Amino acid sequence: MKVIYTDVLIIGGGLAGLRVATGVKERGHNAVVLTLVPPKRSHSSAAQGGMQASLANCYMGEGDNEDVHFTDTIKGSDWGADQEVVRMFTHCAPKAIRELAAWGVPWSRVQRGEHTSIINAKKVKITEKDEAHGLITARDFGGTKKWRTCYTSDGTGHSMLYAMDNKAHEDKVEIHERMEAISLMHEAGRCYGAIARNLMSGELVAYVAKATTIATGGYGRIYSVSTNAIICQGMGQAIALETGIATLGNMEAIQFHPTAIVPVGILTTEGCRGDGGLLLDKDGYRFMPDYEPDKKELASRDVVSRRMTEHMRKGKGVKSRYGDHLWLDITILGREHIEKNLREVKEICENFLGIDPAKEWIPVRPTQHYSMGGIRTTYKGESQTLKGLYSCGEAACWDMHGFNRLGGNSVSETVVSGMLVAEYISDFCDKEESGVNIHGSTIEKFILEEEAKLEALLTKENGEDAYVLRRRMEEIMMDKVGIFRNGKDLQEAVDELEELYKRSKNIEVFRSKSRAANPALVNAYRTQKMLKVALTVAYGALLRTESRGAHSREDYPRRDDANWLNRTITSWPNKDQTMPTVSYENISISNMELPPGFRGYGKDLTDHHPETLMRQHTVDMLRENLERKNASRFEIQNALMPYIDKLPLKYRGKNERLGEKI
Amino acid sequence: MNSVTEKPRLLKIHILRFDPHDENDFPHMETFEIEEAHGMTLFVALNEIREHHDNALKFDFVCRAGICGSCSMLVNGRPTLACRTLTKKLDSDITLAPLPLFELIGDLSVNTGTWMRGLNERLETWIHDKEQELNVDKLEEKMEPELADEIYELDRCIECGCCVAGCGTIQMNPDFVGAVGLNKIARYHLDPRDKRSDEDYYELVGDQDGVFGCMTLLGCEDVCPKDLPLQSKIAYLRRMMLRTGLK
Numbered sequence: 001m002k003v004i005y006t007d008v009l010i011i012g013g014g015l016a017g018l019r020v021a022t023g024v025k026e027r028g029h030n031a032v033v034l035t036l037v038p039p040k041r042s043h044s045s046a047a048q049g050g051m052q053a054s055l056a057n058c059y060m061g062e063g064d065n066e067d068v069h070f071t072d073t074i075k076g077s078d079w080g081a082d083q084e085v086v087r088m089f090t091h092c093a094p095k096a097i098r099e100l101a102a103w104g105v106p107w108s109r110v111q112r113g114e115h116t117s118i119i120n121a122k123k124v125k126i127t128e129k130d131e132a133h134g135l136i137t138a139r140d141f142g143g144t145k146k147w148r149t150c151y152t153s154d155g156t157g158h159s160m161l162y163a164m165d166n167k168a169h170e171d172k173v174e175i176h177e178r179m180e181a182i183s184l185m186h187e188a189g190r191c192y193g194a195i196a197r198n199l200m201s202g203e204l205v206a207y208v209a210k211a212t213t214i215a216t217g218g219y220g221r222i223y224s225v226s227t228n229a230i231i232c233q234g235m236g237q238a239i240a241l242e243t244g245i246a247t248l249g250n251m252e253a254i255q256f257h258p259t260a261i262v263p264v265g266i267l268t269t270e271g272c273r274g275d276g277g278l279l280l281d282k283d284g285y286r287f288m289p290d291y292e293p294d295k296k297e298l299a300s301r302d303v304v305s306r307r308m309t310e311h312m313r314k315g316k317g318v319k320s321r322y323g324d325h326l327w328l329d330i331t332i333l334g335r336e337h338i339e340k341n342l343r344e345v346k347e348i349c350e351n352f353l354g355i356d357p358a359k360e361w362i363p364v365r366p367t368q369h370y371s372m373g374g375i376r377t378t379y380k381g382e383s384q385t386l387k388g389l390y391s392c393g394e395a396a397c398w399d400m401h402g403f404n405r406l407g408g409n410s411v412s413e414t415v416v417s418g419m420l421v422a423e424y425i426s427d428f429c430d431k432e433e434s435g436v437n438i439h440g441s442t443i444e445k446f447i448l449e450e451e452a453k454l455e456a457l458l459t460k461e462n463g464e465d466a467y468v469l470r471r472r473m474e475e476i477m478m479d480k481v482g483i484f485r486n487g488k489d490l491q492e493a494v495d496e497l498e499e500l501y502k503r504s505k506n507i508e509v510f511r512s513k514s515r516a517a518n519p520a521l522v523n524a525y526r527t528q529k530m531l532k533v534a535l536t537v538a539y540g541a542l543l544r545t546e547s548r549g550a551h552s553r554e555d556y557p558r559r560d561d562a563n564w565l566n567r568t569i570t571s572w573p574n575k576d577q578t579m580p581t582v583s584y585e586n587i588s589i590s591n592m593e594l595p596p597g598f599r600g601y602g603k604d605l606t607d608h609h610p611e612t613l614m615r616q617h618t619v620d621m622l623r624e625n626l627e628r629k630n631a632s633r634f635e636i637q638n639a640l641m642p643y644i645d646k647l648p649l650k651y652r653g654k655n656e657r658l659g660e661k662i
Numbered sequence: 663m664n665s666v667t668e669k670p671r672l673l674k675i676h677i678l679r680f681d682p683h684d685e686n687d688f689p690h691m692e693t694f695e696i697e698e699a700h701g702m703t704l705f706v707a708l709n710e711i712r713e714h715h716d717n718a719l720k721f722d723f724v725c726r727a728g729i730c731g732s733c734s735m736l737v738n739g740r741p742t743l744a745c746r747t748l749t750k751k752l753d754s755d756i757t758l759a760p761l762p763l764f765e766l767i768g769d770l771s772v773n774t775g776t777w778m779r780g781l782n783e784r785l786e787t788w789i790h791d792k793e794q795e796l797n798v799d800k801l802e803e804k805m806e807p808e809l810a811d812e813i814y815e816l817d818r819c820i821e822c823g824c825c826v827a828g829c830g831t832i833q834m835n836p837d838f839v840g841a842v843g844l845n846k847i848a849r850y851h852l853d854p855r856d857k858r859s860d861e862d863y864y865e866l867v868g869d870q871d872g873v874f875g876c877m878t879l880l881g882c883e884d885v886c887p888k889d890l891p892l893q894s895k896i897a898y899l900r901r902m903m904l905r906t907g908l909k
Contacts, residue, residue, distance in 0.1 A: 040778070040820075040821055045730050046729050094798075098802045111807045155817075231724055267727070651798075653799035662799060
């Protein structure tokens, strides 16, 4: 039995995981990172367009600050987000980006003087201030009031991840590559690490730790077409679920990105539209202004994806052998701009479509992209129910995105949540109570359990083919738990998924019986876990009889604050149950800084909660009073919803901006 | 007649296979026949083989979009990213082999991660700035926009290992840092945030294992999937190192 002890075990080597690792390391705790692939190959690298942080350096970002970023994010979430968490996030995003700048990210910078941008299909002259020259610039993204999305061309995630991994090298963070966590060890309500399987040799290793962090990203690959990397299979959520104690939040909140290329589903960044690109239908007609006259192509992602789908349902899609699609036109941006700021998009178009996007339109359609749901945690990133288990980044639901995430807020979340959670974990590890009190026999029990499961898969006869179950699951999710949902389809989806889950207990690994590197074995155990995750998504979607953010029910088109202003909490307390257990966590209006309102897209279809009016009144009165007394925006904010005490001391300082000295 | 109604080609994919964990196995070629589909990439083709012909076939894909650098292999003898290689650009006979020089995990899967990590640690590919205590509340340090763009240009390396596999020098001297290493030095040398001196860089790569080892065959530049300016950067580093060495 191989056992490795460390202070902090981090599962996942993307931006969030690495940022936790360097953070705890700097606080004097040992850290081991387990990754499926070398960290620089993580899905973080695929983030193209940028990172939101309210720096307000460029002309179109002037006047931006934490307040504006906060409001955009809450509206984007359709009031599903935790407002205190969003405050913590927007406060720390400028700090995180400045830290990354110091660590080597070559952020694109403001160039003084006049330049031309394309805004609403017209050339517009913009003049940048002298004093902003050389500071980090930003581009426009959907659902934001200001240009706030900072970038390095369209390789933002790549540059961030490389800087972050290099920082981890410098800090001598121990990274164990091709090690897959397959179960969490816990005893007496406390998590003590994980059992991991070496993907090269097949060896099982017990990693015992004071604190365990899951930073494994999303679960997009339960869908047949997703922009996600193929390793985004929800294994982090699954092993948390399998403890029977940890819970998941809002698993049904799935984002579809408007512009993935057809048919392979590779992303073209929102930066295409942010920089002035247009969506066109089969007649070359620009249809978005008809649906969303105000924000047009730059409405929130969930809105644009729905409008595109509606438009295609009217017969306006372009027919292709892979079904209907629409066009993304970036030719109007000009070759020079594309070759400088949209290089990955250009490479993708050339390599996968054989077209030149400076001359030709790109075939696109909405495609699964992001998991708002994940392991439910407190604002400290700790599971609400399993002590010592932490989670951050896309893997978690702490919950800053509610039912829809804004573009540019995901990579931003990875580094911000990573830097915060690292501090909270370090505080925990500094305390005596963090001591490791797991029995050797318990560790052995967990290893033996996993060995037995693998053995069963390899020795089973006349069992099920994992590929067959998995492909069917992917189809069901795609066809019945997609952009538009309805009760009938969802019920069918849940019923069939439960059937598939039952069958998955009988999976047999055909032909390939190796215990070492063996893709068939990997596919077998991951399929069993993915089916559990898929069930939490489909069942949550079936039960939520309202439309909120990316969760859109055709049979319940209204947002129902009176009954559904809550988070879906899913768990799997008993190994033998074949359906997840669902409960709800109320979202309280009484302490909201921004009480529920209308997002400003289409018709207002909100059934308000009786408390909303009252809270809105209180907020208005407080604000009015303080404004009369010339209170600062910080004082007003603090009166409405204090949060600053929740932050680690080192991150409480105000953010300097050109127009806002500290 | 358009391509929709044409009969699809039958692809013969010849794969160099070996499982080092299997005592009875030895390196051998195996051929799989699959029907070509519209827009098929090697990512699609290999997954089809795994799903329908041999579920033990080992290969590595992560982003499958040409971004993460996981899937480099020899396609008809040439190192490249398999995920973005369209089969229609190849003959119907396709030969695949694992990237040479890296530890073999099995079949087409190699361990580039450990090699790249070793390289990064050896060249200390991070910003060296011990002087400055960072205050994250303050405005970031300014940088000329063109300089940021130039750094990004070199920062685009995805550590795929193609340049290493295409390098003649490294075949003879396994300690050679390769174009990937030299490009990283060029990148940090360009970056004013890294306070290392020319002498510091000379210590790292001013020898036969570094910039003076390169035989200038420049296979690296030919095969780099990101079209990095490796040739000009190696030449530049060489002049810079020579100047520093002669000081």
